[in-house]
Amino acid sequence: MATPHIAAEKGDFAPAVLMPGDPRRAERIASLLMPDARKVSDVRGIGAYTGTVNGKPLSVMASGMGMPSIGIYANELFAEYDVRRIIRVGTAGGLAPKVTVGDVVIALGAHTDSAMNTSRIPGIHFSAVASYPLVAAAVAAAGDATNVHVAPVVSRDHFYGNPPEQIQALADYGTLAVEMEAAALYAVAAQHDREALAVLTISDHLLDHSQDMSAQEREENFARALLLAVAAAHC
Numbered sequence: 001m002a003t004p005h006i007a008a009e010k011g012d013f014a015p016a017v018l019m020p021g022d023p024r025r026a027e028r029i030a031s032l033l034m035p036d037a038r039k040v041s042d043v044r045g046i047g048a049y050t051g052t053v054n055g056k057p058l059s060v061m062a063s064g065m066g067m068p069s070i071g072i073y074a075n076e077l078f079a080e081y082d083v084r085r086i087i088r089v090g091t092a093g094g095l096a097p098k099v100t101v102g103d104v105v106i107a108l109g110a111h112t113d114s115a116m117n118t119s120r121i122p123g124i125h126f127s128a129v130a131s132y133p134l135v136a137a138a139v140a141a142a143g144d145a146t147n148v149h150v151a152p153v154v155s156r157d158h159f160y161g162n163p164p165e166q167i168q169a170l171a172d173y174g175t176l177a178v179e180m181e182a183a184a185l186y187a188v189a190a191q192h193d194r195e196a197l198a199v200l201t202i203s204d205h206l207l208d209h210s211q212d213m214s215a216q217e218r219e220e221n222f223a224r225a226l227l228l229a230v231a232a233a234h235c
């Protein structure tokens, strides 16, 4: 049984899926975590892998970039493959002085400028929030690490051209980072009565670009976030 975007059989996916944006990061995570990983789909070059970690089943699949893309994959995984939880393992731009490059943000909620959530419930400003048990598991796995934060992020439709006054206002409201998928993921999970979380590594900083990661570093630097994501996947 296939969907328009996933060529896999029912049962090919584990109940928990780790979902980075980058297909190469997905491949890296799968080979790092799961020596027994097998590729279960490769439509559009979006590899999906299933194996086990410490004897527990896990899948890894990329989302591509942006809310429409993650919305498609999350919908198909929840609706057709009986996936119960998706944990995004992404990168994000820091937007407040409190975070630095390499820090991890557990995204408690996600503001958005996307019409995808505005149009969900007419007349309502939808609150895109993470699933509490997954947040709790990730926080517990972080222990007393000082470079792990639990806070709202903003999911934007545009990568380029963040309006400075908007970024400042978001920071004033306690928002720590900007990325492009969490708000849609949280909404799709709520729609399907499933669970979701985004664990984000700060890859660059909007206020100081001197420490920004290269494309290669963005593909490779996810070890700390991965520990928290696996804890949430298997809680």
Ligand SMILES: O=P(O)(O)O[C@H]1O[C@H](CO)[C@@H](O)[C@H]1O
Binding pocket: 020, 021, 022, 064, 065, 066, 089, 090, 091, 092, 159, 178, 179, 180, 181, 218
């Ligand atoms: O590194 P990923 O997980 O793709 O996440 C971030 O990077 C991409 C932009 O470069 C967007 O998808 C954004 O959300």
Ligand SMILES: O=c1cc[nH]c(=O)[nH]1
Binding pocket: 091, 092, 093, 094, 159, 178, 179, 180, 203, 204
């Ligand atoms: O600045 C950034 C970095 C990663 N992802 C984003 O969407 N923005």
